[in-house]
Amino acid sequence: MDEFQKLLTTSITEKHLERCRDMFLFACFSGMAYTDVCNLSEKHITQDDNGIMWIKIEWQKTKSECGIRLLSVPIQIIKKYKHERTDDKIFKLKTLKTIDENLKIIAQKCGIESRLDYHMGKHTYATQVFISQGVPIEILCKMMGHCSVQTTQIYAKITNQKVNEDMKILSSRIENRYELTKNDVPEDFGRNQYYK
Template sequence: MNTPDNKTKRYSTFAVIFYINKSKRKKNGLCPVMGRISVNAETAQFSARIDVDSALWDAKTYRMKGKSREANQVNRELDRLTESIEKYHAELLQQQGYVTAELVKNMLWGIGRKKDTLLSLFVEHNEEYAQKVGVNRTEETYSHYVVVYNHVRQFLQTRHHMKDIALKQLTHSFIEQFDFYLRTEKRHSANTIGGYTILLKKIIRRAINQGTLLRDPFADYRPEQPPQKCRHMTADELERLMATRIASKSLCHTRDMFVFATFTGISYADLCNLSISDISKSSNGTMWIHFKRQKTGSECHVRLLDIPKQIIEKYKPERKGDRIFNMVGYSSTAANLKKVAKLCGIARNITFHMARHNFGTLITLPQGVPLETVSRMMGHLGIKTTQLYAKLTNQKVNEDMKLLSGNLADKFKIYEDKQMPVEVRNVKSSKQLKK
């Protein structure tokens, strides 16, 4: 076969043949079928992963003889391989302007071949992500990707009667329909749908990065935003939680762990893993915590303030092994926090994750600590996440200023010269004054 080479503007030779390797005859007497791809003077051999009886092989047609069931199955598979090789040869020539026998062979077996369907790319992503679990990724996030993959697969099957969909077929309508499917069929909340569609869009970003897609078909999609709940405590609530005397040892321990997290920004999972080796003393005498977040693998560097240092010393006699604190299970911690809130006269539900938000919104940013510093201490992967805490702080400032405006409404008046006509009070330009 002669095909035009776009790079050299000359014709290149291309051929595919199959043969049997008698020297590799197996114990059952069958010989493996081999393939040979030829592009110009270069060849690349590969196994067709088929074994046949050498007596039934036709070396002239590169196929099995006869019309038996076995011969038909083998010949159909060889035809399929030939079609695939010809397709990949044409794709490489069109995309790169040149082609080699080795490149075609690699494409045939998936080496260097880009996934061009949504589910196949999703599977590839999840397989790679699974290998990172325990290194710099968590099992929890991996399980979320698996859930989203299953939802997309079921959505394609039930709503579109498809096993997969080409990436280039994806449109804005697809994710809108998927959103509707999650909302009505799966009965997921707006928060859950938002999280799932974020993961789906990351798969699309992968397709763009590998060059399969030139633009994001979901770029204009905006998931429905649920009413924003206050994710941090008020200063008054925090003061009451810290000042209230608690007789129960277990409840006091939970309160202290919450306060420690509030003044360090450490999550519950990272607090459970916090060890003696994570704490160090600098040359100027300050104490620091250095660790990697379990959720993202990002590094956190937090200087210990007096309150968390006091808590560490308080529980030092109870320490077992290398762990700084003897943490109880999350469900027990959550139940204890509800009891603590009630004892402290706090009406709303308090979750342990609020402590992390307290660190950003109450402890650091309002006291003038720069965003970049807070981001480093909290281990955020990007400054945008930290900016959400700043936004909450600005909202509080806005609310307080509204209250102040109302309180000052009738207390102060600007001086006005009642004898001066209003129109005269307007400042005139120098040209007008000269006139």
């Protein structure tokens, strides 16, 4: 999460690197693979009756349909690069090799030790944008167009932070619901002798 914040907030002055970071962030907030972002066109972006924008697209790899609700960051990125369009394609991407090379430079500029590549955007979407924010894995499965939750679990590793947060919620829900009677709890409970 710390590295993700650095990626979001570090100022990058070189336009080609800023653009590369934006394309990577688009993947981080949409879960889309490089080929799917290359194929993304205006016909894939819809707006529902509540004014919420969605991407409705067939994943190239799995041929399964998916619906991705657009969060504010990808909407900002779409608007930011609208002036570049010469056809109905949303973005004009560099080659995957070029993007991955630029991401290494971006990582250095941001003080990120992890090795960045474009595919990590999909993992970041699963772990940082969804799972660590408390969204159930079943919803993530649907958003990513997976046929089963087992496939989604490959991407959605449960972080220690998520486990800790969920245990805090559980603790607050069951606090005072289950207690031993006073006679069952030694007066000096909690002293080191009980943890040896």
